[in-house]
Amino acid sequence: MWYRSASFILDKQQEENDAEGKPESRLLSTASPSSSMADTLQNPNPQISAYYQTRAAHHGVVTTDWLAQAQAAVGRDPDDGVSEISIISTDSGKQLSVIDEFNNWRKQPDLAEAVAAIRALAWVIRSSEATTMMELEIELKKASDSLKSWDTTSISLTAGCDLFMRYVTRTSALEYEDFNSAKSRLLERAEKFGEISYKARKIIAMLSQDFIFDGCTILVHGFSRVVLEVLKTASQSRKLFRVLCTEGRPDRTGLRLSNELAKLDVPVKLLIDSAVAYSMDEVDMIFVGADGVVESGGIINMMGTYQIALVAKSMNKPVYVAAESYKFARLYPLDQKDMVPALRPIDFGVPIPSKVEVETSARDYTPPQYLTLLFTDLGVLTPSVVSDELIQLYL
Amino acid sequence: MPDTHALVNEFVIKLKKRKVEGSKATAKLTAELLRSVISQQRIPHTNQAVALIDAIKSVGEQLIAANPVERDGDKVTAAKVQGFMRTGGVGLWEEATGGREKEREDGDSFGELAVGNIVRRVLHIIREEDLSLTTAAIGGLSLSAVSDDEDDVEQDGHPVLSAAAVAAAARSTLRPPSLQTLLEDLPHSAAAPPTSSSGGDSDGKSKSADKSSRSRKLKHNVIEAVNELIQDIATCHEQIAEQAVEHIHQNEVILTLGSSITVIEFLCAAKEKKRSFRVFVAEGAPRYQGHVLAKELVARGLQTTVITDSAVFAMISRVNMVIVGAHAVMANGGIIAPVGLNMVALAAQRHAVPFVVLAGIHKLCPLYPHNPEVLLNELKSPSELLDFGEFSDCLDFGSGTGYPLLHVVNPAFDYVPPKLVSLFITDTGGHNASYMYRLIADYYSADDFVVQRRPS
Numbered sequence: 001m002w003y004r005s006a007s008f009i010l011d012k013q014q015e016e017n018d019a020e021g022k023p024e025s026r027l028l029s030t031a032s033p034s035s036s037m038a039d040t041l042q043n044p045n046p047q048i049s050a051y052y053q054t055r056a057a058h059h060g061v062v063t064t065d066w067l068a069q070a071q072a073a074v075g076r077d078p079d080d081g082v083s084e085i086s087i088i089s090t091d092s093g094k095q096l097s098v099i100d101e102f103n104n105w106r107k108q109p110d111l112a113e114a115v116a117a118i119r120a121l122a123w124v125i126r127s128s129e130a131t132t133m134m135e136l137e138i139e140l141k142k143a144s145d146s147l148k149s150w151d152t153t154s155i156s157l158t159a160g161c162d163l164f165m166r167y168v169t170r171t172s173a174l175e176y177e178d179f180n181s182a183k184s185r186l187l188e189r190a191e192k193f194g195e196i197s198y199k200a201r202k203i204i205a206m207l208s209q210d211f212i213f214d215g216c217t218i219l220v221h222g223f224s225r226v227v228l229e230v231l232k233t234a235s236q237s238r239k240l241f242r243v244l245c246t247e248g249r250p251d252r253t254g255l256r257l258s259n260e261l262a263k264l265d266v267p268v269k270l271l272i273d274s275a276v277a278y279s280m281d282e283v284d285m286i287f288v289g290a291d292g293v294v295e296s297g298g299i300i301n302m303m304g305t306y307q308i309a310l311v312a313k314s315m316n317k318p319v320y321v322a323a324e325s326y327k328f329a330r331l332y333p334l335d336q337k338d339m340v341p342a343l344r345p346i347d348f349g350v351p352i353p354s355k356v357e358v359e360t361s362a363r364d365y366t367p368p369q370y371l372t373l374l375f376t377d378l379g380v381l382t383p384s385v386v387s388d389e390l391i392q393l394y395l
Numbered sequence: 396m397p398d399t400h401a402l403v404n405e406f407v408i409k410l411k412k413r414k415v416e417g418s419k420a421t422a423k424l425t426a427e428l429l430r431s432v433i434s435q436q437r438i439p440h441t442n443q444a445v446a447l448i449d450a451i452k453s454v455g456e457q458l459i460a461a462n463p464v465e466r467d468g469d470k471v472t473a474a475k476v477q478g479f480m481r482t483g484g485v486g487l488w489e490e491a492t493g494g495r496e497k498e499r500e501d502g503d504s505f506g507e508l509a510v511g512n513i514v515r516r517v518l519h520i521i522r523e524e525d526l527s528l529t530t531a532a533i534g535g536l537s538l539s540a541v542s543d544d545e546d547d548v549e550q551d552g553h554p555v556l557s558a559a560a561v562a563a564a565a566r567s568t569l570r571p572p573s574l575q576t577l578l579e580d581l582p583h584s585a586a587a588p589p590t591s592s593s594g595g596d597s598d599g600k601s602k603s604a605d606k607s608s609r610s611r612k613l614k615h616n617v618i619e620a621v622n623e624l625i626q627d628i629a630t631c632h633e634q635i636a637e638q639a640v641e642h643i644h645q646n647e648v649i650l651t652l653g654s655s656i657t658v659i660e661f662l663c664a665a666k667e668k669k670r671s672f673r674v675f676v677a678e679g680a681p682r683y684q685g686h687v688l689a690k691e692l693v694a695r696g697l698q699t700t701v702i703t704d705s706a707v708f709a710m711i712s713r714v715n716m717v718i719v720g721a722h723a724v725m726a727n728g729g730i731i732a733p734v735g736l737n738m739v740a741l742a743a744q745r746h747a748v749p750f751v752v753l754a755g756i757h758k759l760c761p762l763y764p765h766n767p768e769v770l771l772n773e774l775k776s777p778s779e780l781l782d783f784g785e786f787s788d789c790l791d792f793g794s795g796t797g798y799p800l801l802h803v804v805n806p807a808f809d810y811v812p813p814k815l816v817s818l819f820i821t822d823t824g825g826h827n828a829s830y831m832y833r834l835i836a837d838y839y840s841a842d843d844f845v846v847q848r849r850p851s
Binding site: 080163210213234251325326328373378379381382383384388389390392393 | 841
């Protein structure tokens, strides 16, 4: 694999770092933190993706030992943070508490990741003692950098931070105001963002209604709030359709979705992840959510999306992606391994001998040529529009 | 308004009887009709843009409703055909016919797409003109308001935006939503400065003196812009034909199917510029428009070969480029084209021959082909396929089962997916299929995509 991906250099560096037992200080933007500080600023368990842990906690059908495992990983950090907050300097204390703030928001299952990020940044603005726009910007930048490096696996966290930073630095409406009103405007926008995200889901659901026709069979993969909203709206407008749910191993998020759909009286059938190709011939369209939409127009989503898209392509079925526009991220993965690895534990039910390696990556990258259309709150887009939108924003 | 009623009704009847043929003619007539509606519309002093938009919308609704595909009889047939095409399962057939009630309700109408396109274009024009007037007015207003600004901040408690900021925000309302405006959009409805562009109360503050002049100005500007649109529709062939020499090279072999005025003009323009090339014309059954095209081309001195539609695959390996016209271009870059073209496109793809589509900008449609087999097709009379009496004993309704064993289906259109189209040539130049959304964003505003109010 290494000869195809430029990222192998990065990967190697990381491996070396890990081997020496050094903390991954390259991820931190703060200037040379002392070793004790670096420990507290870091994700308590870099081996496991915090993003996917949260997802599993919210949406997965959780087995008891997996829950214990997850709690052991998550539960450690707030205590650590609180105990050490008094010791370390105020500057890093602030960064630490941004992360706390973010984690608090993140725990709410209905709140999107990007919303949590923006709420956390709003908290920074509120508690800031800056007196000029420039100071505030620098403070925000620091906070967003530390947030981003705390969980590099969450794409919508990064995208949300970037979007808000862009708003702070670019918006023309802010140029003409004095500092205090600008500050209150920023706060107001940050508060509203939750509403925007909620509204985005509604818009996407409305847009996709025309594509769901009576008598169709829809295949969904994993649990996505947007996709659930789409299907909910369709069943509320009395459309007749059938849903095939994949199981979504290992956190079994598909089971959760099938539960929700059964509550709505939608006929639903559960598949194991490997039965996708077998049942593809009775499927009319595929609906998936996305963890992130990248610059090429492809998506990064839960493991298994790529192979579903491949099967769908070879059987000429349309693949629709439902994703809010704040998930558009400035990434351009060249292949599957060209991403920050997001790992999660997998419960096989039987003990695995230590010599056997386990692929624990939680997500894959689906290139744009396998996607038909993206439903976003900006409208129904072809994959090539995504790069256009991102260029407009970040040029 | 009573005068325009008659005009509208007349046009609706023409559409229903299909007296108007071809999307160009339809587009032109629609634009002219809407122009006269606008000029006859009496405009109130406030909310002029809204009044105009409402008027156009109600007329547009009537025109779109006149479209023949939406009516019951055809719908049933279309649903039936779809049912039969799907593996012939009885259950599926029932599903398809059972679902038709729903389809009629929420499917946007598709018959003559050009009508809807023009209605949307005109709506967009009104919004645009209104906006440019409003921003100009704010520019003037801000001069007088600047002195009060300081007090306002303290009195009102909510932050007051300066004129430039409001203007910037107003400009963003017409643009399609983008990531850039994601965070910006809302406060203008919440903090509500009284100038919210096309929203409605656009001139709450403006002095009554310039009201009358402004209302006349809006109407004048809109009519001017609609005139430009009509002009554009009339001259789109020439603008497309101008690009012909860039695409057709010496001694090439061009294949086309059926007949399209745009294609004739395009080929002739290349011929006039002293390019010598050969044309294969597939005859385009069952209407045999290809024969007409062949005669026309021969009259202009082009080397022409007529082939049957079924010979397309046999000949495609000798062809350098396929050039065809389209009925409509959908938002995803797929095209609705005369029947048979999907086959040509597939043959062209098989042999890596460029498949070029010529389309005037009025054929651009901001809708997605949700379910092309059912919604986008028009079923024509079977008389084009069969002579009267030829199959009459097979079509006997009196025979045992209650319905005839023989069905004759004569669909007018094919849907060609975007991946089969190599290039679109419009009056603004050549475009890739994935670029179509951009043109749509330029020419239509997102609010107008659904002209018909849905029954809720």
